[in-house]
Amino acid sequence: MIKVSVVGAQGRMGSHVVDAVNAADDAELALALDAGDDLTRITPENTDVVVEFTVPSSTLGNVLALIAQGVDVVVGTTGWTDERLEQVRAALAKAPRADQSVFIAPNFAISAVLADYFARLAAPYFESAEVIELHHPDKVDAPSGTAIHTAQGIGAARAKAGLGAVPDNTQTDGGSRGQVVDGVHVHAVRLRGLNAHEEVLFGNAGEQLVIRADSFDRGSFMPGVLLAVRKVASGEFPGLTVGLDHFLDL
Numbered sequence: 001m002i003k004v005s006v007v008g009a010q011g012r013m014g015s016h017v018v019d020a021v022n023a024a025d026d027a028e029l030a031l032a033l034d035a036g037d038d039l040t041r042i043t044p045e046n047t048d049v050v051v052e053f054t055v056p057s058s059t060l061g062n063v064l065a066l067i068a069q070g071v072d073v074v075v076g077t078t079g080w081t082d083e084r085l086e087q088v089r090a091a092l093a094k095a096p097r098a099d100q101s102v103f104i105a106p107n108f109a110i111s112a113v114l115a116d117y118f119a120r121l122a123a124p125y126f127e128s129a130e131v132i133e134l135h136h137p138d139k140v141d142a143p144s145g146t147a148i149h150t151a152q153g154i155g156a157a158r159a160k161a162g163l164g165a166v167p168d169n170t171q172t173d174g175g176s177r178g179q180v181v182d183g184v185h186v187h188a189v190r191l192r193g194l195n196a197h198e199e200v201l202f203g204n205a206g207e208q209l210v211i212r213a214d215s216f217d218r219g220s221f222m223p224g225v226l227l228a229v230r231k232v233a234s235g236e237f238p239g240l241t242v243g244l245d246h247f248l249d250l
């Protein structure tokens with residue numbers, strides 16, 4: 001049995017993870033902690049893998065503390081920059097166990113992971129590309145971590161293919177053109193009734209490709225979370241891994 005502790009256990013995602021772990025045949029819940037609880041209660045004796053779904057402002061501190069405590073961590077929280085990822089790598093290099101793992105996923109839903117992957121495949125073939133993400137209005141960050149990751153992937157694929165800047169003759173902009181991530185405009189919608197959705201638009205003269213992923217329910221993230229817990233617990237992925245695509249045969 002894989003002993004799993006959940007940090008952020010009272011949140012929208014954390015509470016789903018607690019239920020998913022309790023329902024899994026090969027995992028058991030160790031500790032369910034939330035804001036104000038003492039993270040040092042998590043030890044290698046009581047926990048194999050911690051699942052962390054908290055807030056962007058807390059996640060780096062939590063992950064660094066958990067690495068120092070000698071446990072593997074699966075992270076769903078957003079807010080990861082290259083600089084923060086580098087801090088995780090540095091902490092893992094000094095971790096108590098040589099084979100310790102941290103896994104971070106911008107998105108655990110298979111629809112979103114595939115949309116992100118397909119966007120990278122399509123990117124070299126289109127002059128224009130824009131990303132629109134749509135979420136519930138209780139979300140604290142914009143744009144979504146997934147949309148940033150998708151835009152970064154499109155930007156890298158365009159650069160590799162030798163494409164220049166996307167065409168855009170906007171002369172005045174009060175903010176309507178969105179945030180530019182690696183040359184790709186990213187737009188964020190917040191609407192009651194939505195959960196987590198992303199649309200990637202690609203355009204050439206006379207044609208358009210739309211890639212869209214919809215997570216209607218947080219249950220859609222749980223198979224990916226459990227897959228990550230199992231992969232990390234297997235010991236086959238020491239160090240830092242970012243993205244569920246690493247665990248899929250794509």
Ligand SMILES: NC(=O)C1=CN([C@@H]2O[C@H](COP(=O)(O)OP(=O)(O)OC[C@H]3O[C@@H](n4cnc5c(N)ncnc54)[C@H](O)[C@@H]3O)[C@@H](O)[C@H]2O)C=CC1
Nearest residue numbers: 008010011012013034035054058076077078105106107108
């Ligand atoms: N990777 C993925 O597939 C997904 C990622 N997310 C991300 O997960 C994060 C959490 O989302 P939600 O569950 O909707 O948020 P939420 O606000 O419902 O839950 C966050 C929980 O973390 C707790 N918390 C805050 N600071 C803490 C700390 N220092 N230590 C322990 N617990 C702390 C809060 O009290 C709350 O219970 C967000 O960054 C969100 O973007 C959300 C859905 C899917």
Ligand SMILES: O=C(O)C1=N[C@H](C(=O)O)C[C@H](O)C1
Nearest residue numbers: 078106107139144145146196
């Ligand atoms: O806050 C959310 O809800 C979600 N956050 C993640 C993100 O920012 O990409 C994943 C998913 O979109 C749901």
